[in-house]
Amino acid sequence: DTAVSQTPKYLVTQMGNDKSIKCEQNLGHDTMYWYKQDSKKFLKIMFSYNNKELIINETVPNRFSPKSPDKAHLNLHINSLELGDSAVYFCASSPAGQGRNSPLHFGNGTRLTVT
Amino acid sequence: AQSVTQLDSHVSVSEGTPVLLRCNYSSSYSPSLFWYVQHPNKGLQLLLKYTSAATLVKGINGFEAEFKKSETSFHLTKPSAHMSDAAEYFCVVRSSSGNTPLVFGKGTRLSVIA
Numbered sequence: 001d002t003a004v005s006q007t008p009k010y011l012v013t014q015m016g017n018d019k020s021i022k023c024e025q026n027l028g029h030d031t032m033y034w035y036k037q038d039s040k041k042f043l044k045i046m047f048s049y050n051n052k053e054l055i056i057n058e059t060v061p062n063r064f065s066p067k068s069p070d071k072a073h074l075n076l077h078i079n080s081l082e083l084g085d086s087a088v089y090f091c092a093s094s095p096a097g098q099g100r101n102s103p104l105h106f107g108n109g110t111r112l113t114v115t
Numbered sequence: 116a117q118s119v120t121q122l123d124s125h126v127s128v129s130e131g132t133p134v135l136l137r138c139n140y141s142s143s144y145s146p147s148l149f150w151y152v153q154h155p156n157k158g159l160q161l162l163l164k165y166t167s168a169a170t171l172v173k174g175i176n177g178f179e180a181e182f183k184k185s186e187t188s189f190h191l192t193k194p195s196a197h198m199s200d201a202a203e204y205f206c207v208v209r210s211s212s213g214n215t216p217l218v219f220g221k222g223t224r225l226s227v228i229a
Contacts, residue, residue, distance in 0.1 A: 004158075033216065040221070041153075041203055041221070041222045041224075042219070042221050042222070043159075043205065043219040044219070045216035045217070048216055056216055058216075090158060090159065092159075101147050101164070101166040103149055103161045103164055104159075104161075104217060105161075106151075106158040106159040106160075107158055108157060108158040109156075109157075109158055
């Protein structure tokens with residue numbers, strides 16, 4: 001009965017590789033997000049999709065490309081990985097209809113380590 | 116523009132004593148405010164939210180927070196700390212439409228001493 005699930009939970013890879021993180025939500029939400037949590041625990045929005053359309057794209061290198069095949073999925077593909085990409089990446093979702101009052105539901109995170 | 120400041124990066128309390136985690140916000144519009152908790156190696160769980168109804172908000176696990184507009188604060192409290200409360204706590208603000216992202220504070224790590 002997992003609401004927002006991310007895979008993999010851990011990802012260790014070398015610099016220069018390309019990797020993907022998958023996210024799925026079974027809550028029927030319209031909006032999905034990717035957040036990055038750095039080593040100091042600071043969380044920052046990367047992308048937001050509403051019904052498969054990109055609505056927020058913060059200052060993120062274009063090596064990061066989100067893909068939303070349907071409104072229940074938002075995958076994150078990262079090209080040419082760099083050491084600075086090491087972080088925990090969280091997927092989240094929210095019901096758009098409730099406006100600003102709707103909290104986000106988070107996945108358990110993917111810890112990416114680039115060596 | 117919106118922002119949130121968590122005044123303490125680390126708070127340490129003894130088990131059974133009160134908890135106070137401080138948060139101040141800045142928002143151009145009437146904000147929605149949230150507190151999330153993150154246990155080690157886990158995702159973020161919603162503790163409570165303020166959405167312009169009652170100013171005193173009760174959440175899960177005995178936590179509550181009070182919205183004070185005059186002080187632009189939304190401090191999180193609990194009367195009696197439990198060992199299982201040890202975690203990272205994030206104060207979060209959103210001041211506009213549902214499609215705008217949440218803005219997170221930098222977090223407060225709560226330690227509970229037996």
